[in-house]
Amino acid sequence: MTLTSYIFGICAALLTLIVVIDMLRRRRLRERHAVWWLIAGILALVVGIFPGLLEWAAKLVGVGLPVNLVFFVSIAVLFLVCIQHSTELTKLETQSRTLAEEVALLDLRVRELEAATAPQQGEDVDGQSH
16 A cells, blocks of 8 residues: 555544544534444554554454455444444334323323313303303
């Protein structure tokens, strides 16, 4: 790889880390959602600074080309992010359904109470007949 590609990799990793940390700081991203992005950014930064580490890791796991290991790890991280979001979405759907059912029951109860306390037909608000 050329010096330009190493510099580009390091800059991309730093940019990723800066964006994630800034989003955490501004509370636009929660910690549990940022974990995988921070891991990916740190791994990319380490590999960008020490490119020989990627070649060593590729040989260690038996991958022919180091770039294939990068693609595999990237896909694995994205897969884990998708699983995390799917579990969160399922949890939120369950909570939303429960809240909608509770609101419907409360609405029914309010209507029943309003009907029971409404003035009878032919009576004024103060309860006198005409």
